[in-house]
Amino acid sequence: RWVFAYTTPIVLNDGSKPAFYHFEIPLKAFQDITKVDEGRAYVIDSGGYLVADSSHVYNQSLNSAAFGQSPKDFFPSISTISTSPEFNEDIRNMLASNNSTNIGHVTYSGDGELHYIVFKRLPMFDWILAYEKPYSLMMSGNYNLDNLAVTLFVISLGVIAGGLIAIYVLSDRITRPIIDFARKCRNQDVSNLQRINPIGKDKEINQVIYAFNDMMERVNAIEKQKEEFASMVTHELKSPLTPIIGWCQTLKNPKLIGQLNSKQLNAVDVIQRNAKRLLQLVGDILDVQKLDLNRMKFDSQSVDVDELLNYMYNNLQNVMDQKNIKQINSTKEQLTIRSDRNRIEQVLNNLILNAVDFVPSEGGKIEYGAQSKGDEVIFYVKDNGPGISPEKQKKLFHKFYQIDTSVTRKHGGSGLGLAISKGIIESLGGKIWIESELGRGASFYFTIPKDRTKTTMSEKVIDIKETAK
Known part of the structure; x- marks a missing residue:
């Protein structure tokens, strides 16, 4: 040989x-x-x-x-x-x-x-x-x-x-x-x-x-070109969507344009719905790019966790009613943290709306809430869907990953939501994970420090000590 x-x-x-x-x-x-x-x-x-x-x-x-x-x-x-x-x-x-x-x-x-x-x-x-x-x-x-x-x-x-x-x-x-x-x-x-x-x-x-x-x-130069291209494309896609959505709202207002018949209204609704969907996708791509480049900005403010979850409950009730899903806010504590409310709401929306896609059409149930643990607050979203296998759990937080990749898949989405959620939670000083078994639903958990300012300052002190070494 x-x-x-x-x-x-x-x-x-x-x-x-x-x-x-x-x-x-x-x-x-x-x-x-x-x-x-x-x-x-x-x-x-x-x-x-x-x-x-x-x-x-x-x-x-x-x-x-x-x-x-x-x-x-x-x-x-x-x-x-x-x-x-x-x-x-x-x-x-x-x-x-x-x-x-x-x-x-x-x-x-x-x-x-x-x-x-x-x-x-x-x-x-x-x-x-x-x-x-x-x-x-x-x-x-x-x-x-x-x-x-x-x-x-x-x-x-x-x-x-x-x-x-x-x-x-x-x-x-x-x-x-x-x-x-x-x-x-x-x-x-x-x-x-x-x-x-x-x-x-x-x-x-x-x-x-x-x-x-x-x-x-050479690779860094090509990567930079790819990032600049992605930024340009997403910006050019986003620019015309705002007037499209605005004109759809104008067309549906009889005082401004006149009364449309039912077929015309349905057509406008389809245009508006898909324009909003495309706008959401462009927003997701921009968020991924910002996270990759460490350019996403975060606020630090006092957040009433109980008020936030009650707001989520009321805001999502219409979606739950349309699909006959029972939602439960099982928070039992009065919790306050110092972090970015909007980004936490974005993560909760991603997790809960993902669960909406996978719970059964009859008897669907989604439970979410928060509880205190030491210097952190643990948020959770649980559903009674089909569950996720251990093999698929390993790739779940990867960009563009889809659990169902078949041509006839029933669930939409870009595959960016969980990747964005992971990037946001880690940037806020927490961590995110899943616990699931096939046939027994899925439970998503993520932690947020009670005071993000103190966490950020301690990280800076550690960095200064490491640099001094």
Whole structure:
């Protein structure tokens, strides 16, 4: 079977080379390293063959390759990725380049979709490490370009580690900077990736660091463009919606326009209802963007929790009556907190209206309330719906996640409500979670500090102490 072979002289203190060290690794080790959950990762050798590919199944059994077998008879070529001339030219130029810090990126169309590829030359082996994702995966769900960069780093670190196993044993000088580099990468904030300074004098490790830094700059630039584009699009969508809704209200006022017949009124109602729905979606996208950029503003005021929940009860009664749902405000304490009332109301609305969608049409029940616990107040929303499986609970607070993803799904929504709720609660100093079993309903809980001002001040003190250290 095909293996990766490495040979290096053993050099004594007097400069003599009495022996050589040789080791071999089955290429299956590299195939295991390139396994990814999303996208595609592969390693290209100097001949243009894929020696590892997460999308290809290699025969790794003993005696699977004849002695003297040509690589083209066993390994796929880069043409199996794309026949695009630009793609092949970029890969060939990278293989021929002597610049070990080269980083390339290219796009190509495959299966009717645009793919984005980032690749890096590995100078020790004259190989290329590449990672690609379709744009649909990069621009939706809980994935973004930060995930792409971190994934590529992990794969490149794994490939380098696979090639340096023997050197790890022979020299502690190499293991220390690798561990230091990994530690610095783990401490990175994926929403704001920073450059990493070179470590020691090890050229190979520093080459990876330089590549990582260059890649982060490219990814951060693309992420900024994506954020600016999202901001522009949402603003342009929101601008015409306000006059549309305003004119709908005007059309329904007989004193201003005249009396409309029933069909005309129904048509105006449909326009107004969908315009408000689109306005809500645009608002959700703007909220997500503000939370991602840490730009959402929060007030700090005295909040009467009992009054807030009674307000929610009265405000939602019409919705509950329309769907024959029994709502219960089970708060038994007089509670006052110092926080942002509007944002807490936004979270409660999200959770309660989600429950409205999932409770049964007959005998639906939603219970909500709050109770004191130490320096916090715990809010809860419970329903008697179908419940949520443990597998789906893990992704429930991810952006754009839908419990029911079927074409005929009964429940609408953008999949942003719970992600926004999580961002708001954590920004207010609390936490949010779910407890549920299939067939036994779902219970959402979130905590809010009784005094957000004190929590914020204590966090600042901790930050100052950490900085001083």
